[in-house]
Amino acid sequence: MTQASFLRTFVSSMYFIPISKLRIILIFSSCFISHFLFAQNRCLTHEVHQRKMAENALYTKTFTQENNRILSHDDLTAALVDTTITIPVVVHVLYNTTDQNISDEEIQSQIDVLNEDFAANNASSLDVPVDWIGLVKDSKIRFKLAQRDPIGNKSSGIVRVQTVVQEFQIFDPAIYSTSLGGSNAWPRASYLNIWVCLLEGNALGFANFPGSNVSQDGVVINYKAFGRNGTAVSPYNFGRTCTHEIGHWLILSHIWGDDNSDCTGRDFPITQQTIDDTPNQAGPTFRCQRFPELDDCSPTSPGIMYMNFMDYTDDKCMMFYTPGQIFRMRTTLNGIRDSLKISNGHVLPNFYNHDVAIDSVMNPVRIAVQRCLDPRVRIQNHGNDTIYEVSIIYNLKEGLKKSYKWSGTLIPGASTDVSLPNIGVNPGSQIMEFRIAETDDVGVNNYISSGFKVNNSSTSNCIGGNLIAYPNPVTSQQGICIKSQHPESQLSWVRVFNALGQLVSEKRMMINPGDGIPINLLHFTGGVYFLNVDGDIYSESIRFVYFPSDNSSAGPETCRRRRLGIE
Ligand SMILES: [Zn+2]
Structure with missing residues (x-):
C-alpha cells in the first residue's frame, strides 16, 4: 500500500473506532506521522533541480543538452557490455558535534554498499520478485575512496572540517566552501564529491545534476543516513540514500517520474520507450511493502517496482537498478562525466624514499x-x-x-x-x-x-661574494691571484675577458676553498679586465685593473695563503 492510499484508508476508518482504542491508534499514528515527515524529506534532488532550472540559464542549457544527448541513445546492449568504470570518491565530513564526525569505518561501509548495489551482489537483490529477477544486472560501475588529492599527494579520500554551522540549509553555498564553514569541492572531472553533514529538516540528502556549478557538483547526505553502521539511523541505515543520490548524479529520475502522483510522467521519457523497463508509477512508496503492490498507474500484477533504488522505500527493502537505468548512468559516464573514466584519483601515487x-x-x-x-x-x-x-x-x-x-x-x-x-x-x-x-x-x-x-631606480647594495682577486689593481707583477670563499670545491672554467667582452684567456681547474690560485697576465696589455669563475655550484665575475710597468716581476707562480678578504 502506498503512503497516499494508506492515509486515505486510515482517515476514513477513524469514524468507526471506539474511544478506548483511539489512544493506541494515536500513539501508532504519531510514530507513523513522524516517520512520514522524515521520509518526506528523503530526497530533495527534484526541488534543487527545479530551483536551478528556474534561476540558472546555464544550468538549464547544460542539463537539457546532456539529457537530450542521453535520450538520443538507445543501444542497451552496448551499455551493458562496457568495461568497468571505477569512480574516485572524496568524502567531505562537515561536523559541528563530535558524533557528526563519522568514523573512517562508517565511510568505508558506505563505499562497500555502493559497490554491492551497483554490482547487484547485495543481499537484498536475492529478494527481487521472480517477475523482475531477469532485470538484476551488474552496472560495472564501482567506487573507491581517493588515494591521491588533486595535486598528487597521498590521501585517504576523506576531508574532515570542524564547522560552526550547526545545520546546513539545502540551498546553502556554505556546504561547498571551506571559508564559509564547509569544504571546497575537489575537481569534478576527476572525483565524485560527497558531503556528509547535518541537513536542515532532517532531509536525508540530495544530488546536484550535471550542469551544476563546478564548485557544487556531487551529492550531499545527512550523517544520520550515511553508511550502514555508526551514526546511521534506522530505517535509513543500509546506505541506500547515497546509492539513490548517485543515481540522480548520473541523471536518473525518481521511478514515479516526479509528476505529482498522476500517471502522465515517466522516469523514462517517450523517446526512450525501447529501454523503459520500469512500470509506470503514481507517486513515491514509503516503508517496506509486500509484492505485488498496485496503484492507479500499474493496477495489475506485477504492479509497481517499489524495491527500485530510485523509489523512497526503506533502505532494507531497496534492491536494484534496472538495465534501462544502468544504461542511462553509463551513457552519462560516456558523456558529460567521461573524464572520470581516466581519472587516477583512486590510484596510490608512487612514493619514493628520497624525494x-x-x-x-x-x-x-x-x-x-x-x-x-x-x-x-x-x-x-x-x-x-x-x-x-x-x-x-x-x-x-x-x-x-x-x-x-x-x-x-x-x-x-x-x-x-x-x-x-x-x-x-x-x-x-x-x-x-x-x-x-x-x-x-x-x-x-x-x-x-x-x-x-x-626597477631602474633601485640601487644595488649587495656586499661580499664568493671570489676575491689580489692584488687589484695589478701594477708590480704580471699575474693576479684569485681565491674562493665558497665552502665547497668546484671544478671551474676560469675565463678572463677584456673591456670589450672578448675572451682573452681560458683555463679549466679545480678551485678549493681558501686556495690562492695564480693567473698569468704575461702577454696582457694594460687595461680593465673581468675574471669569471664558472662551475656547477657557483659562477661569479670580478673586475680588475692591470697596469704593468717595465720593472714588473713575472708571476706570481704561487699565491701566498692570506687571510680571506685581506689583500
Ligand atoms: Zn531522489
Missing part, C-alpha cells in the same frame, strides 16, 4: 624593486625518508650563480621556506632559476624558475 622538491618561489616574484635580492624558496619532502640537508643552486639566466646548503629536519610531507644568500641583479626583466644540487629519486620536481622585473 625533495622545490615547490614554489617566494622571492623574487614578478617585481623586485631591490637590486640586491634575498631569494627565498619553499622546499617540500615528497619522499618517505626524513631529509636533513639540501643544497640549492640558484642563478640568474645571465650567468651569476650561487649555492647554499640548507640544514635542518624535514619529515615526510613537511615543507619549509629557505632564505638564500643575497644576489645582485641588474635593472630590467630577469629570470632566476633554482635547482636542487643533490640527485634524488624524482628529478622533475628539483627545478623551478621565476621571472621578475627590477
Whole structure:
C-alpha cells in the first residue's frame, strides 16, 4: 500500500473506532506521522533541480543538452557490455558535534554498499520478485575512496572540517566552501564529491545534476543516513540514500517520474520507450511493502517496482537498478562525466624514499624593486625518508650563480621556506632559476624558475661574494691571484675577458676553498679586465685593473695563503 492510499484508508476508518482504542491508534499514528515527515524529506534532488532550472540559464542549457544527448541513445546492449568504470570518491565530513564526525569505518561501509548495489551482489537483490529477477544486472560501475588529492599527494579520500554551522540549509553555498564553514569541492572531472553533514529538516540528502556549478557538483547526505553502521539511523541505515543520490548524479529520475502522483510522467521519457523497463508509477512508496503492490498507474500484477533504488522505500527493502537505468548512468559516464573514466584519483601515487622538491618561489616574484635580492624558496619532502640537508643552486639566466646548503629536519610531507644568500641583479626583466644540487629519486620536481622585473631606480647594495682577486689593481707583477670563499670545491672554467667582452684567456681547474690560485697576465696589455669563475655550484665575475710597468716581476707562480678578504 502506498503512503497516499494508506492515509486515505486510515482517515476514513477513524469514524468507526471506539474511544478506548483511539489512544493506541494515536500513539501508532504519531510514530507513523513522524516517520512520514522524515521520509518526506528523503530526497530533495527534484526541488534543487527545479530551483536551478528556474534561476540558472546555464544550468538549464547544460542539463537539457546532456539529457537530450542521453535520450538520443538507445543501444542497451552496448551499455551493458562496457568495461568497468571505477569512480574516485572524496568524502567531505562537515561536523559541528563530535558524533557528526563519522568514523573512517562508517565511510568505508558506505563505499562497500555502493559497490554491492551497483554490482547487484547485495543481499537484498536475492529478494527481487521472480517477475523482475531477469532485470538484476551488474552496472560495472564501482567506487573507491581517493588515494591521491588533486595535486598528487597521498590521501585517504576523506576531508574532515570542524564547522560552526550547526545545520546546513539545502540551498546553502556554505556546504561547498571551506571559508564559509564547509569544504571546497575537489575537481569534478576527476572525483565524485560527497558531503556528509547535518541537513536542515532532517532531509536525508540530495544530488546536484550535471550542469551544476563546478564548485557544487556531487551529492550531499545527512550523517544520520550515511553508511550502514555508526551514526546511521534506522530505517535509513543500509546506505541506500547515497546509492539513490548517485543515481540522480548520473541523471536518473525518481521511478514515479516526479509528476505529482498522476500517471502522465515517466522516469523514462517517450523517446526512450525501447529501454523503459520500469512500470509506470503514481507517486513515491514509503516503508517496506509486500509484492505485488498496485496503484492507479500499474493496477495489475506485477504492479509497481517499489524495491527500485530510485523509489523512497526503506533502505532494507531497496534492491536494484534496472538495465534501462544502468544504461542511462553509463551513457552519462560516456558523456558529460567521461573524464572520470581516466581519472587516477583512486590510484596510490608512487612514493619514493628520497624525494625533495622545490615547490614554489617566494622571492623574487614578478617585481623586485631591490637590486640586491634575498631569494627565498619553499622546499617540500615528497619522499618517505626524513631529509636533513639540501643544497640549492640558484642563478640568474645571465650567468651569476650561487649555492647554499640548507640544514635542518624535514619529515615526510613537511615543507619549509629557505632564505638564500643575497644576489645582485641588474635593472630590467630577469629570470632566476633554482635547482636542487643533490640527485634524488624524482628529478622533475628539483627545478623551478621565476621571472621578475627590477626597477631602474633601485640601487644595488649587495656586499661580499664568493671570489676575491689580489692584488687589484695589478701594477708590480704580471699575474693576479684569485681565491674562493665558497665552502665547497668546484671544478671551474676560469675565463678572463677584456673591456670589450672578448675572451682573452681560458683555463679549466679545480678551485678549493681558501686556495690562492695564480693567473698569468704575461702577454696582457694594460687595461680593465673581468675574471669569471664558472662551475656547477657557483659562477661569479670580478673586475680588475692591470697596469704593468717595465720593472714588473713575472708571476706570481704561487699565491701566498692570506687571510680571506685581506689583500
Ligand atoms: Zn531522489
